[in-house]
Amino acid sequence: MTFSSHSPLGKPTFYADQYNASLLFPIARAPQRAELGLAVSLPFLGADLWTAFELSWLNARGKPQVALAHITVPCESVNLIESKSLKLYLGSFNNTRFTDAAEVLARLRTDLTEVAWRGAVVQSSVGVKLVAAELFDREPIEALDGLSLDRLDLDCDRYTPAPELLSSATLEAPVSEVLTSNLLRSNCPVTGQPDWGSVQISYFGPQIDQAGLLRYIISFRNHQGFHEHCVERMFMDIQARCQPHKLAVYARYTRRGGLDINPFRTSYPQALPANHRNARQ
Incomplete structure (x- = not known):
């Protein structure tokens, strides 16, 4: 399996702390699906459920804000999102001022949808939900049933x-x-x-x-x-x-x-x- 030289995986890293959507890196799903005999029509439905535990930004007055992000990437999207690039992208929020959490959520949804469907027509958006710090204690820990x-x-x-x-x-x-x-x-x-x-x-x-x-x-x-x-x-x-x-x-x-x-x-x-x-x- 080969990956583009532009991927940040396995390379020295520069950590940007100002918002930069170009840090996101797509990896096409098609090549490995082809190894499984899969073409355009998929025999399954579903999604990739992500949790981002290290999300922070500055409010309009420069005060740091923190949240968890639940991210849902549809499995029919043409790309998966390379995880190190997502880490670097989220890190670029750290010293960036946003009006409020709604602006952060909108940026996340727009940018992640674009990279998941890059090179194709968007069929469904990436879902994003932010969990504010005061709600962290409501996040359950559960074992898989069965x-x-x-x-x-x-x-x-x-x-x-x-x-x-x-x-x-x-x-x-x-x-x-x-x-x-x-x-x-x-x-x-x-x-x-x-x-x-x-x-x-x-x-x-x-x-x-x-x-x-x-x-x-x-x-x-x-x-x-x-x-x-x-x-x-x-x-x-x-x-x-x-x-x-x-x-x-x-x-x-x-x-x-x-x-x-x-x-x-x-x-x-x-x-x-x-x-x-x-x-x-």
Whole structure:
């Protein structure tokens, strides 16, 4: 996998502290989706749910303001947003004066929508919600719902994605299950830094072999891929190997650089999960 020399990943960094939307860097989703056999028409819906924990700016009188930002990037956008560029972009707000939080929110929504759809017609805007400091204590910490696969005592020896580990009871009656694991790890494709996460698989269909599914999740341990692409690979592999009638895959990755990224992909229309962090985030 190659990336443009303009990407800030893996390079010495200059931290701007005056607003600069040009710091945002798009990465096209299409090349890795092509590796999964995906073209223009996607077999899933969903979004990438971000939380920005390090957002600050100055009000009109120069007094610092702080907030959390919940960001929702539609999965149908042509680009994902490179996380280091988003960190640098948010840092550029630090010594910039804004009239109020509404102006900050409008700038965020406009700039993030532009970079997510750069090179294409905008179909849906990036969602942005600011949480003021006085509301921080209302931000819940929750574990992913579901039956933990981590309870299984098993041997593991595959640490690159191994979809052949997946299977399901296709000749038996369908079941509805929600399964979770905290043993997900993948790695940044540029820096090689580990990305730790938890994953939730919800499905209706032939019962998935749980031991094989856990081994499959663990097999991402040495894989290099962005969070969004890892979840889409999981979705496609489970769909192909286990043949569920309905499927949703949701991963919550621990934060890096003040940002966490939590991709959600579903085979059928449903509400997005609430962007509630887990204890590791």
